[in-house]
Amino acid sequence: MRGRSARAGLPARSPTPTTYEEVTVTTRDDDLVGRVLDGRYYLRKILARGGMGTVFLATDTRLDRTVAVKVMQGGDTDIDFSERLSSEARAAARLSHPNVVAVFDQGDDAGVLYLVMEYVPGHTLRDVISREAPLPPRRVLSLIDPLLVALSAAHDARIIHRDIKPENVLITPSGQLKVADFGLARAITPNTQATTGVLIGSVSYLAPELVLNEGADARCDVYAVGAVMFEMLTGQKPHTGETPIQVAYQHVHADVPAPSTLVTGIPPYVDALVARATARDRDQRSADARVLLHQVRRVRSALEAELVDDVDLTQDLQLHRVAASMAGPDGWPAPEGWPESWPDADATPTAAAVMAAPYTETVPDDSTALYRPGPPEAYATGYEATRAVTRDAAGIPAPPVEHTRAGNRASTRFEDKHRRGRRMLIAVLVVAVLAATFGWWYGVARYDSAPDLLGMTVAQARAEGQRAGYSVDDAGQEFSETVPRGSVVSTEPEPGGRILPEGTMALTISKGKERYAAPDVEGMSEDEAEAALAEVKAIVGDVEREYSDTVDTGDVISASLPVGRMIRPDTEVDLVVSKGRKPVTVKDYTGKSLETAQAKLDKAGFEVEVDRVYDDEVPKDQVMAQDPASGTAYKGDTITLTVSDGREPIEVPGVVGKNVDDARAILEAAGFKVKVEKERIHFGSNLVSRQSPGGGDEAPPGTTILLRIV
Known part of the structure; x- marks a missing residue:
């Protein structure tokens, strides 16, 4: 928490005057169904709507997957949004x-x-919570573990999610x-906060520093996971x-309650884990997802051991701070040497401040007690503070008689002790x-040396072995x-090892x-091929991917070793895996002759149908x-x-x-052309004796009709 402590009697700090709300922008998403983005991604149906955009089920027509x-909400109104989203x-x-x-691709269509x-x-994960919550702690941590594994990889790569929530945690049918959605909050937030004052993200899981616009680091993801x-x-x-603004205000000014206050049976160390992850002061939170993952696994181990409480684990996870109240709830005055004012109790004092407060000790977060050292303990009962002393006439003290006798007895006891x-x-x-x-x-002398x-x-x-006087047993076989x-x-024992006379030697025989x-x-999927090789203790080596017109996408075209060859364990087998049919660019032959178009398309591997x-x-x-007149198709397509x-x-x-x-x-009136030729025997009558095509036949207009005259 970054505000002043109410317990210290100081005013609370208000968050930056910003309007906080869940973003619910309404767009005509239904109009996008059936559209092809960038000529490649065919949007089939709407899967979900959210504050950052609408998710569509789509087909990548280029890779057939x-x-x-x-589709992002409102991105087209922000000049820089596309560049941020791309980054x-x-x-x-x-x-x-x-x-x-x-993430496969990004674009602007x-x-x-x-x-x-x-x-x-x-x-x-939202579906799991809706169906099953409240969940048992072991079930909760079994689901949180892979979430933190993913965030650990992101934090190692210096990537912050910024919008961890159950809706962004997907669970496959196999479990x-x-x-999902890495980087989207970062891409949207800069412009949104600067221009509209609207904070992007799910307000129920926002870390206080995001509400106060104090910057983000890996610890804001830790807070969201804790929530x-x-x-x-x-x-x-x-x-x-x-x-939403009321919820955001509570993130800044109120601690997340202990889960055990709402659900019975939750161990204290689980409460401490949630408190550590959701600390309002981010300096007291787990440093990143990898640290929180280590803490989660410690808690899981305690749960699996069915521990009602683990005091050491609970204390390790509890939040600690220096009690710094000037006048505690009990009205004690401030000890001498304390400063006149002190930071709020929720803040972490500096080392110099701690040194200036000699009467404080580190106490758990829920304690306001001050340590006050009492007076030294009194001497134990019976302590001899003085003794009587006698003096002679000259005033010289005389040694006590009892002391001298005690010295003689001590000397005798010393000599007895020395002899003993x-x-x-x-x-x-x-x-x-x-x-x-x-x-x-x-350990040594009674043993013989085992023969080789x-x-x-x-x-x-x-x-x-029997000649040497030992029994011989079979201990099995190995390669x-x-x-x-x-x-x-x-052998057991090994050659030269210790063996009792008439002992037993166990032989292991070579296979x-x-x-x-x-x-x-060949023909198997890549996973099936890997499993088949694992059965013979071989491993997959290099995987090369090629187009194939006969082998389905993802199936093996060939392997580097012939079937049946004898191979040793851990042999690497290289695979050639199909990328499916090779796409071919379709060229448009409109306006070309049928002969040219058919020859080109046949050469490209297409089937040609003429209408x-x-x-x-x-x-x-x-x-x-x-x-089709353009785009891509595959060999064998029509x-x-x-x-x-x-x-x-x-x-005619x-x-x-x-x-x-x-x-x-x-004939000319009917639209035909006419050619006249004389018969071999011509009488000069100029009468038509024959025509081609003949009368009653069909011919296209403009066809030349041959007339023969006699």
Whole structure:
């Protein structure tokens, strides 16, 4: 806490005059469904709406994979917002961790700012809290552990989340926990606070320093995790109010209550853990997620041991501060040497201030007691402070008679003690020699040296061991790279080791070199191939990814070792994994001849389908349209060409027997051209004897009709 202590009688510090509210900007999200952002991300449906944007289920058409696309709220009104979002997206993308939702891409499509992330099916921590809260402490810490593992990786990379809340913690169907939205609060906050006074983030989990606009570090994430722990343990948020500003005010001026005050059965060290994480003074919080993770695991160990309380652990986790009240609640005056004024009791005094206050001691946070040293203890009862002294006539003190007699008795006791000491020393030396002798015999002398049977066959080793007077047992088998199969690879005791006469030697027999047949992993998924190799104690080496028209995405195309080859354990097997079919850019051949278009598309690997239509304007065999005309497709996909079949045919008039001039006029009137040729035998009558095409046939307008006359 950064304000003044009310207990010290000083005025409380108010937060920076800023309006705090949950951001709920309404946009026409439904209009975005079905849109393709940047020609790549097809938005299929809305998954969730939040204060920072709307999350869509989408398909990356370029890589043919399902992704989650977050469309940001209000980003198009901020000139610098796109640059900040891009910077934070790059930082989050570098944070590669199994407990962090991966960031794939970021962009701006005509003012629509978006972030492309890994799609995580399943549910959120909010769903778990809604269904199960209050949760048992062991269940709470089992869920908090991977959350802190993810934040530890982020804090190590100097990335702060700033908006930890149950909605940003995703849980897959297999139970894996992933943290989403790294960097978004940082990307949005600078402009929002500067221009609107609105604080971005979930007010129920905001650290006091964020409310006061005093800057953020890893400890604001620690506070949020502590608030989430409290909600999981109790089913209630740490602070509540009718308006967000009331909740923010409580973060600054009120401690998070102990969970055990709301739910019975919570151990004191769990209360102390929550108090440590949610300390209003961030200097008293856990330094970062990795420190809090260590504390959480200590508490989990205590819970698993079913400890009602662990005093040392509780004291380690409790908040401590110097009691600095000028006049305590009991009305004690300030001790001499104290300063006239003192920082509030919630603040941590400097070392110099502590040295100036000799009557204080470090006490738990809930204590206001002052240590006041009392007077020295009185002498114990019976202490002889004085004694009677007698003097002779000259005034010289005479020694007491009782003292002299006591001295003689002491001298006699000393001589007796000296004699007893010599006898005791001799006895100890004798015992030591006997013990050493017995130890030497028991530990060394009674043993033989075990013979060397290594490398012998089982029969040879048994015979040799029995010849030396020992029993020989079988201790099992193990693989060996140096000892042939069926020979002795080790003995117990080992050669030269200690063995009792007529003792037993245990033989371990070699199974030969450990070899396994390489499995057939072609066609398996990458995970299945790794599991198959693990069964023969092999490991995956380099993984190369290539396009394939026959192998599905993510499946193995080939392996570096042939199937059945005998391999030793830990052999690395390189894999070639399919990236799926290779996308091919589609070129538009509209206006080109059918022959040219079909040749080019065939060469690119597409199937060509021709749809012919009559057209009075487009020449025959010219491509009128193409579907698809652009974008990308895959080999084997079908491209449809709409090709002109020229003008639609009409019926040719019959003019056989007519005068050539009349026939020409009739045909030309019908839209045909006329060519006249004489028959070999021509009589000069100029009558049409034959025509081609013939009367009643169909031909396109403009076709030349050949007339033969006699």
